[in-house]
Amino acid sequence: MKKFVISAALALGSLASALPAFAADLTFWTWRQEDKAQYEKFFKEFNKDNPDITVKFEAFEATSYNTILSTALAGGTGPDLMMTRTYGGIESLAGAGYLMPLDKTKIPALEGFSEPALASETMRSNKTLYAVPAASQTMLVIYNKEIFEKNGISEPASWDEFLKSCEKLKAAGVMPFANGTATGWQNETIVSALTSSIMGKAFYEDLMAGKTTFNDPRYVAAIGKLKEISAYFPDGFIGLDYASAQQLFTSGMAAMFAGGSFELASFAKQNPSLKMGVFAAPSLKKEDPKLVGLFFDSGFAANAKTKSPDAALKFLNYVANKKFAQAFANDLSNVSAVPGVTFDSPLLARVAELNKQSIPYMTLVNFRYGEPTGSNLIQAGVQKLLNGQATPEQVGKSMTDGLSAWYAPFKK
Numbered sequence: 001m002k003k004f005v006i007s008a009a010l011a012l013g014s015l016a017s018a019l020p021a022f023a024a025d026l027t028f029w030t031w032r033q034e035d036k037a038q039y040e041k042f043f044k045e046f047n048k049d050n051p052d053i054t055v056k057f058e059a060f061e062a063t064s065y066n067t068i069l070s071t072a073l074a075g076g077t078g079p080d081l082m083m084t085r086t087y088g089g090i091e092s093l094a095g096a097g098y099l100m101p102l103d104k105t106k107i108p109a110l111e112g113f114s115e116p117a118l119a120s121e122t123m124r125s126n127k128t129l130y131a132v133p134a135a136s137q138t139m140l141v142i143y144n145k146e147i148f149e150k151n152g153i154s155e156p157a158s159w160d161e162f163l164k165s166c167e168k169l170k171a172a173g174v175m176p177f178a179n180g181t182a183t184g185w186q187n188e189t190i191v192s193a194l195t196s197s198i199m200g201k202a203f204y205e206d207l208m209a210g211k212t213t214f215n216d217p218r219y220v221a222a223i224g225k226l227k228e229i230s231a232y233f234p235d236g237f238i239g240l241d242y243a244s245a246q247q248l249f250t251s252g253m254a255a256m257f258a259g260g261s262f263e264l265a266s267f268a269k270q271n272p273s274l275k276m277g278v279f280a281a282p283s284l285k286k287e288d289p290k291l292v293g294l295f296f297d298s299g300f301a302a303n304a305k306t307k308s309p310d311a312a313l314k315f316l317n318y319v320a321n322k323k324f325a326q327a328f329a330n331d332l333s334n335v336s337a338v339p340g341v342t343f344d345s346p347l348l349a350r351v352a353e354l355n356k357q358s359i360p361y362m363t364l365v366n367f368r369y370g371e372p373t374g375s376n377l378i379q380a381g382v383q384k385l386l387n388g389q390a391t392p393e394q395v396g397k398s399m400t401d402g403l404s405a406w407y408a409p410f411k412k
Helices: 002-018 033-049 062-074 088-095 108-112 115-119 145-150 159-171 184-208 217-232 242-250 263-270 309-319 322-332 346-354 374-386 392-403
Strands: 024-030 053-059 081-084 132-144 175-177 254-260 276-279 292-302 358-360
Touching: 024 033, 024 062, 024 309, 033 053, 033 309, 033 322, 053 309, 062 088, 081 088, 081 309, 088 292, 115 132, 115 292, 132 145, 132 184, 132 263, 132 309, 132 322, 132 346, 145 276, 159 175, 159 217, 175 217, 184 217, 184 242, 184 254, 184 292, 184 358, 184 374, 217 374, 217 392, 242 254, 242 263, 254 263, 263 276, 263 346, 276 346, 292 309, 309 322, 374 392
Parallel strands: 024 053, 024 081, 175 254, 292 358
Antiparallel strands: 081 292, 132 254, 132 276, 132 292
């Protein structure tokens, strides 16, 4: 009997050592409903190397995602894994203790990430990282190559050339731009997409150093140029919403769309035959640098209270590696935050090249940490500016005055 007990114990011990160290069913939440098929493909690849771990995809409406996620995490029913916003968007979750703290010991691949990428998912107060940066986005001008070629137009080298190209298109019966301003967040994107070169790096650096405010003549001049080029937006653009503006561009009725690189995949789905190019809106002079607006828009995080922390960390290590990032870039047409990724798409490769000359998409990157946010202020200011209810100087003043409620450098 004694021999039997010992033999049984040894057999069970051998069986235990043959089993996986752990098994887990993880839930993954995101706002990217349209990416379900691609993410399920990514999860299958992850499962090949981690057969004991499965990941279930669940997506929510983008505009309500933050509220749904924070409510679930507060109630202890949130996901194991999640996509997070960046900058001010992650601080409320991290500050409440909902997210697993990360570092290069837990995820060695983070060693190669750029400092701006890591900063986008780092809590400022404790300098702790809470998500693996996923992708960067670029604010620029997207254009219809066939319309440009048909009208003998090339990418403009100066602001005057830009305006002349718009005038030529208008004279030919083509809408130069598809953009409208009825959807609030679009008012913010056109500032970065169309005026980053005019603002310039020196203005941004002075702003961040506390040496100037949005009353600065460089900023006011840039906002004035936005007003100038809005003459080439569609008739009635004040009432034109985002979806309608997209359709004007993808249908070939408009030659350009001022927005983000995140539009490229969507535009290609809407019209697979559309031939697109991208450029940085120019500055006033040919010799001045042409700048795009740059930001990181998402990351991958784990629930601090997940019941499967080891499995969650395995997944975060997976999304931080180059193999995943390469598939992420190619399948979702995104510039991955993971270093060393190349691009099958020449268009995406061009975006990555433009990123080498950039300033941050500042109202999002630097001014979403208090109320009122820089985003809320500029969205309202642009609407008034383009509706003839405010001057560029008044827009700059409203930005400075509004942010002074919480932004220390403006309280002087």
